[in-house]
Amino acid sequence: MRNTGLKIEKLTPxxxxxxxxxxxxxxxxxxxQDIRAALLEHKVVFFRDQPLTKIQHINFxxxxxxLEVHPATPxxxxxxxxxxxxxxAKSKGSENMWHSDVTWRDCPSLGSILRxxxxxxxxxxxxxxxxxxxxxxxxxxxxxxxxxxxxxHDIARVFAQRLGKKPEELHALYPPxxxxxxxxxxxxxxxxxxxxxxxxxxxxxxxxxxxATLLKQLYLAAWNPEVQCRFRWKVGSIAFxxxxxxxxxxxxxxxxxxxxxxxxxxxxxxxxxxx
Numbered sequence: 001m002r003n004t005g006l007k008i009e010k011l012t013p014x015x016x017x018x019x020x021x022x023x024x025x026x027x028x029x030x031x032x033q034d035i036r037a038a039l040l041e042h043k044v045v046f047f048r049d050q051p052l053t054k055i056q057h058i059n060f061x062x063x064x065x066x067l068e069v070h071p072a073t074p075x076x077x078x079x080x081x082x083x084x085x086x087x088x089a090k091s092k093g094s095e096n097m098w099h100s101d102v103t104w105r106d107c108p109s110l111g112s113i114l115r116x117x118x119x120x121x122x123x124x125x126x127x128x129x130x131x132x133x134x135x136x137x138x139x140x141x142x143x144x145x146x147x148x149x150x151x152x153h154d155i156a157r158v159f160a161q162r163l164g165k166k167p168e169e170l171h172a173l174y175p176p177x178x179x180x181x182x183x184x185x186x187x188x189x190x191x192x193x194x195x196x197x198x199x200x201x202x203x204x205x206x207x208x209x210x211x212a213t214l215l216k217q218l219y220l221a222a223w224n225p226e227v228q229c230r231f232r233w234k235v236g237s238i239a240f241x242x243x244x245x246x247x248x249x250x251x252x253x254x255x256x257x258x259x260x261x262x263x264x265x266x267x268x269x270x271x272x273x274x275x
Contacts, residue, residue, distance in 0.1 A: 006034050010042065015130035015246065016229030017042035024238065025056045032063035035240070039111070040188055044128045044229070044241040044248075051236050052115060054079050054262070061113050061264040068109060068267040070102070071155075071174070072163060085261045093252030093259065094162065098129065098222050099198035101243050101265065104155035104177055110268035113240045116233040120257030127249040128241060129228045131192040134221040135182060138193075142217065147275060149181040150204040151195045151215075158198050178204060180273035181218070185244055192245050193218055194271060222247050244268060 007020040017038060022031070024047060038045050052060070058081050061067055070083045087093040102108050114126075135143070154176045156167035163170070181203065183194035195203075197219050203211040221227070231239055241248060 005030075006038060008038055008042075008045075011046070011229040011231070014133045014227050014229075015043045015128055016046065016231070017044075018046045018048070020048075022047060024050045024060050025052055027060050027063050029063070036064065039240060039242050043130050043132070043246045044231075044239060046231055047238040047240075048234065049236050050115070050238050052238075054082055057113065057115055057262065057264055058082065061266055065110055065266040065268075068102075068265050070263075070265065072159065081264050083263045083265070085263060086259070087252070087255075088258040089256035092255045093124070093250060095250035096252040097158075097198045098219065098247045098249045099196040100131075100194070100247050103153040103179060103194070103196060103199045104174055106177055107270050108179075108268050109243045110266040111241055111243045112263050112265045113238060114261055114263045116235055116237045116260075117262055118258055118260040119233045119235055120254035120259050123251060123254035123257070124259045125230050125232050125251045126239060127228050127230045127251065128239075129222040129224075129247045129249075130245065131194070131222060131227075131247060132185070132188075132190045132245050133227045134224065135191055135193045137224070137227070138218075138221060143182075146181045146214070146218065148273070149206075150178050151181050152201045152204055153177045153179060153199045154201040155199070157201060176201065179271040182273050183244065183271045184274045186269055186272075188245075189274075190245070191273070193221060195219070196222075196247055244271075 008017045010017045067081045069080045073080050155174045156170045160167050182191050195218050
């Protein structure tokens with residue numbers, strides 16, 4: 001990593017770092033460049049004690065690219081860039097599955113910046129996995145087998161039930177998308193696994209049983225604690241993850257306590273693989 005003025009403490013050897021003594025309410029171009037460099041190295045970076053307003057949250061995210069609007073955001077919301085994720089006694093958390101965000105898009109997001117608004121007394125942690133390291137740890141024989149394969153990603157697997165819509169309705173707006181099983185990171189050029197248990201439906205041109213068996217093998221690579229970190233939230237904490245190189249899992253172990261998060265997402269580019 002290039003030398004920056006940031007004070008950084010790693011969470012684990014393979015993923016995650018906390019950036020200390022920084023005020024995200026007053027970002028600068030230099031600060032954004034330094035944070036981006038840390039993000040590329042650590043795949044997810046964390047900040048504490050950041051009492052940002054919604055506008056400050058959005059403005060900070062804009063330093064990293066164009067923002068996107070999630071289809072689950074209410075259409076009449078005044079700040080559509082913010083996705084509010086709220087759970088409590090009437091809504092049990094449902095993000096407890098390893099996934100990369102919006103891989104059902106043609107151009108999935110670069111990353112997301114998630115802010116803790118209200119946190120349960122205990123529980124509700126988020127886990128992150130480094131998919132570059134997960135790929136690197138695959139046996140050579142398995143790496144050869146998956147190189148050049150294509151997987152299909154489907155929004156309806158998660159959001160048909162969550163949004164109360166039929167798969168056909170969602171597919172009219174967001175048809176299933178094909179992405180390489182191994183993705184080349186557009187900035188670091190590192191290869192990483194790019195399938196996830198939430199949105200990946202199958203591997204193209206493969207028999208269903210073989211596809212399911214192979215995907216399970218690949219999912220297990222992300223579920224290894226040695227490629228993960230776990231972040232315990234406090235009000236005002238922020239996580240910024242590289243969606244191109246990581247997966248995450250929001251532990252839903254706090255029901256019926258309240259957990260409210262707000263997320264702003266940065267638009268990304270079309271995944272590709274280059275051997």
